[in-house]
Amino acid sequence: xxxxxxxxxxxxxxxxxxxxxxxxxxxxxxxxxxxxxxxxxxxxxxxxxxxxxxxxxxxxxxxxxxxxxxxxxxxxxxxxxxxxxxxxxxxxxxxxxxxxxxxxxxxxxxxxxxxxxxxxxxxxxxxxxxxxxxxxxxxxxxxxxxxxxxxxxxxxxxxxxxxxxxxxxxxxxxxxxxxxxxxxxxxxxxxxxxxxxxxxxxxxxxxxxxxxxxxxxxxxxxxxxxxxxxxxxxxxxxxxxxxxxxxxxxxxxxxxxxxxxxxxxxxxxxxxxxxxxxxxxxxxxxxxxxxxxxxxxxxxxxxxxxxxxxxxxxxxxxxxxxxxxxxxx
Amino acid sequence: xxxxxxxxxxxxxxxxxxxxxxxxxxxxxxxxxxxxxxxxxxxxxxxxxxxxxxxxxxxxxxxxxxxxxxxxxxxxxxxxxxxxxxxxxxxxxxxxxxxxxxxxxxxxxxxxxxxxxxxxxxxxxxxxxxxxxxxxxxxxxxxxxxxxxxxxxxxxxxxxxxxxxxxxxxxxxxxxxxxxxxxxxxxxxxxxxxxxxxxxxxxxxxxxxxxxxxxxxxxxxxxxxxxxxxxxxxxxxxxxxxxxxxxxxxxx
Numbered sequence: 226x227x228x229x230x231x232x233x234x235x236x237x238x239x240x241x242x243x244x245x246x247x248x249x250x251x252x253x254x255x256x257x258x259x260x261x262x263x264x265x266x267x268x269x270x271x272x273x274x275x276x277x278x279x280x281x282x283x284x285x286x287x288x289x290x291x292x293x294x295x296x297x298x299x300x301x302x303x304x305x306x307x308x309x310x311x312x313x314x315x316x317x318x319x320x321x322x323x324x325x326x327x328x329x330x331x332x333x334x335x336x337x338x339x340x341x342x343x344x345x346x347x348x349x350x351x352x353x354x355x356x357x358x359x360x361x362x363x364x365x366x367x368x369x370x371x372x373x374x375x376x377x378x379x380x381x382x383x384x385x386x387x388x389x390x391x392x393x394x395x396x397x398x399x400x401x402x403x404x405x406x407x408x409x410x411x412x413x414x415x416x417x418x419x420x421x422x423x424x425x426x427x428x429x430x431x432x433x434x435x436x437x438x439x440x441x442x443x444x445x446x447x448x449x450x451x452x453x454x455x456x457x458x459x460x461x462x463x464x465x466x467x468x469x470x471x472x473x474x475x476x477x478x479x480x481x482x483x484x485x486x487x488x489x490x491x492x493x494x495x496x497x498x499x500x501x502x503x504x505x506x507x508x509x510x511x512x513x514x515x516x517x518x519x520x521x522x523x524x525x526x527x528x529x530x531x532x533x534x535x536x537x538x539x540x541x542x543x544x545x546x547x548x549x550x551x552x553x554x
Numbered sequence: 555x556x557x558x559x560x561x562x563x564x565x566x567x568x569x570x571x572x573x574x575x576x577x578x579x580x581x582x583x584x585x586x587x588x589x590x591x592x593x594x595x596x597x598x599x600x601x602x603x604x605x606x607x608x609x610x611x612x613x614x615x616x617x618x619x620x621x622x623x624x625x626x627x628x629x630x631x632x633x634x635x636x637x638x639x640x641x642x643x644x645x646x647x648x649x650x651x652x653x654x655x656x657x658x659x660x661x662x663x664x665x666x667x668x669x670x671x672x673x674x675x676x677x678x679x680x681x682x683x684x685x686x687x688x689x690x691x692x693x694x695x696x697x698x699x700x701x702x703x704x705x706x707x708x709x710x711x712x713x714x715x716x717x718x719x720x721x722x723x724x725x726x727x728x729x730x731x732x733x734x735x736x737x738x739x740x741x742x743x744x745x746x747x748x749x750x751x752x753x754x755x756x757x758x759x760x761x762x763x764x765x766x767x768x769x770x771x772x773x774x775x776x777x778x779x780x781x782x783x784x785x786x787x788x789x790x791x792x793x794x795x796x797x798x799x800x801x802x803x804x805x806x
Contacts, residue, residue, distance in 0.1 A: 404666055405666065406660045406663075406664050406665075406666065406669070409653070409656060409657055409660055409666065409669070410657070410660065412646070412648075412649065412653075413646055413649075413657045415648075416645075416646035416647060416648050416649060417644050417645070417646050417647070419608070419628075419640070419644055420640070420644035420645070420646060420657075420705070421646075421657065422608070422627075422628040422629050422632070423606065423608075423628060423632060423637060423638050423639075423640070423644075423706070424632055424637060424657055424658040424660075424661055424705060424706065424708075424709045425629045425632035425633045425637075425661040425709060426629055426657070427627075427629045428629070
């Protein structure tokens with residue numbers, strides 16, 4: 226697969242990492258932290274949806290598991306925050322593998338897969354809203370402990386660098402997948418499952434592996450969310466909002482591309498902020514904007530912003546060569 | 555007699571009330587081109603799907619080198635070296651020709667670079683060397699048929715199941731495909747081909763099975779089979795063979 230080189234990823238990450246050196250504005254950093262969190266969650270979705278063609282409407286199941294495992298281990302069992310965070314990622318991966326095993330073994334595809342993932346997320350949300358261990362309707366508040374070893378910081382800059390690092394890891398992981406046999410097989414599954422089987426691809430296993438990796442990345446976003454906001458409840462963890470964000474970012478940015486989710490998250494979040502600026506805090510207005518953006522993207526740029534840029538580059542190259550031809554002719 | 559490369563033993567396939575494959579037994583000898591012919595709806599593609607693991611038979615068994623592979627999932631059948639193509643071509647439409655063939659090559663090659671190298675080589679043997687960078691979706695019918703063959707070939711099969719790779723091609727395109735198939739067979743790959751283009755069957759196949767209404771009605775060398783009255787009747791209707799030979803006789 227053609228794609229950006231690792232050096233290019235390093236460059237983008239380096240540019241992102243300099244932001245706290247240029248500004249100490251909490252507004253800017255907070256905006257970027259949330260946007261990068263969505264980029265991370267969206268990158269998780271992109272592995273399964275963008276490369277594997279399996280559109281999940283329920284990535285909240287993994288985000289929420291990452292968030293709750295991180296919170297519960299800390300507050301109920303006194304586990305160190307960093308270890309809890311790592312186990313949150315593992316927990317998300319496990320939930321991904323379990324849901325994947327159930328759905329793919331029974332051959333669910335397309336809209337059926339989407340609906341079943343949505344159902345799983347909703348079931349988890351309802352369970353979390355009644356189970357005592359998840360704080361039932363109240364949620365879990367993380368005790369304030371502003372020390373690095375507790376994964377809490379005085380200022381926003383360290384949080385920012387951590388989320389940049391997580392995004393960096395996710396970009397490299399996705400790029401490595403792109404360049405591997407696993408990635409080629411995953412794309413083959415997306416393009417044509419029967420044809421893939423005919424040349425020896427174990428499509429069920431490939432999808433299961435993709436869902437596990439996808440869930441782990443998205444769960445990392447959930448764990449980070451808890452440490453940053455120090456609070457989680459069932460609506461935040463397993464609510465449909467995060468499932469929507471997870472798929473909106475890559476679709477807007479360009480599904481099945483390394484930078485799609487990052488690009489999409491920045492654009493979508495910028496649009497969201499602009500809406501707030503213009504219309505104030507009218508509830509639900511950002512969702513209306515999201516809906517509008519999604520319609521426009523699907524109608525006019527089905528390959529997202531990344532696809533649009535590639536198109537423009539091709540057109541520009543063609544234009545230039547035809548101009549040159551005319552000049553020489 | 556030595557165990558044949560592929561043996562199908564008393565296979566039946568029912569779709570509800572329809573008996574698509576009716577007590578078919580056949581053996582494919584290693585190293586030659588075997589053709590499977592018969593009118594539309596005879597059950598040829600269904601039989602391919604059963605051999606390659608895409609459909610389970612209702613009854614009967616399939617053996618590869620003496621090992622029972624009945625009901626084995628398609629990817630494992632492919633890994634044993636039995637690779638099929640599809641009558642209705644199934645390209646990875648969003649990928650380039652090169653990437654399409656590389657998916658096949660990945661079966662035995664882990665490295666992306668190795669798979670792409672092998673794919674380029676296979677592409678040139680089937681005449682797709684010039685269109686490697688083109689999206690598969692942009693190919694003509696003839697190009698897509700070649701792509702089907704190339705992708706399957708890149709998987710390094712021992713037994714290649716070609717499902718009507720000449721259908722829909724014009725005579726010139728058929729004429730260029732025939733030596734390609736011959737070349738694949740000469741490189742040591744055993745081929746079973748479903749084919750309607752009789753000119754190709756006659757020139758390529760060493761052994762022919764004729765399937766009609768799910769049953770094998772004749773088998774043998776191509777010349778013998780086409781002269782068989784049962785085969786003529788399967789294609790042209792009951793009594794056709796008698797009328798033809800009567801008409802032929804009157805002219806002599």
